[in-house]
Amino acid sequence: MTPMKEDYLKIIFELGGTKKKVSNKQIALSLDIAAGSVTEMVGKLVQEGLAKHTPYAGISLTKKGIRYAETLVRKHRIWEDFLVDKLHYGLPDVHSEAEVLEHVTSERLVDSLEAFLGNPTHCPHGGAIPDKEGHYQEDSHTSLADSQDGDEVAIERFIDNHDLLMYLHDIDLQIGQDVTVMKHDPFEGPVTIEVKATGQKIPVSYKAAHNVFVK
Template structure:
């Protein structure tokens, strides 16, 4: 399986494709690629039995696709936890390292790392880590951009993206922060929120607001 196809499996899983249909637009925004490229890959994945695609409705993972995605996500996020907790990596810098390590990691090694880390249930950017039996609690799949004006939400997790994590670090936005959504600017403009944790008003870009999951 190509690294790109693995990236699609992981992002569809992360966007909720285990239980619901994920749109091509969501995938394109999350992977920062053209919508046409998404259509081509989605069709390949459907032909290989990894996903089910309904035109104009979106894509979800098959049972086979879910199992593959869970295995990839587990390895990737355990390595991320190790890099942050044991080697002191900055959060924006762990994704590329984990991307390499996940492909050369045996089940025995990942289980040993899991035990050494105390069996973490979530990675440093808030993503769920399936245990060795494949059990986990489903993540929130509501993005900040979809929260209504006036709504108060809690930051649950972030998409694993270097530029995003650097950007959020500059904004001083953290997992667990409570946000009051003040307004959505029109024409794919930013989302303005008040961070109730430190009472700061933040302007979050349209794209970043699709990378921040809230509950």
């Protein structure tokens, strides 16, 4: 399987495609690619029995696709945990390293890493880590963009994307923060939130708000 197909499986997994339909627009925003490219790749995943597509509804993973995605995500996120916790990498810097390492990691090695790290349940950017049997705590799939003005939510996780993580670091948005959603600006404008602990008001861009998940 090509790295690009694996990236699609992982992003559909991250966006909740194990339980619901994910739109082409969501995938395109998260991967920062054209919607036409998504349509072409989704067709290939469907042909290989990894995904199913319902016109005007979206894409979800098949059982085969879910299991493949869980294996990829487990290796990737365990390496991210190791890089941040043991080698003190900055959060925006771990994705590209983990992307390489996951493809050369045997089941024996990932099992050993998992035990060495104390069986972590979540990676540094908040995503759940499936265990060897595919068990994990289901992530929230409610994006900041989907929240309503006045909602009081906690920042739970970020999509694993280097540019996104750099941007969120620059605006000082952090996992675990309790925030109030102040307003959604029209015409794909930012979502403004207020951090409860500090009163700081942060405008989060339209694209970033679709890749930040809250509960």
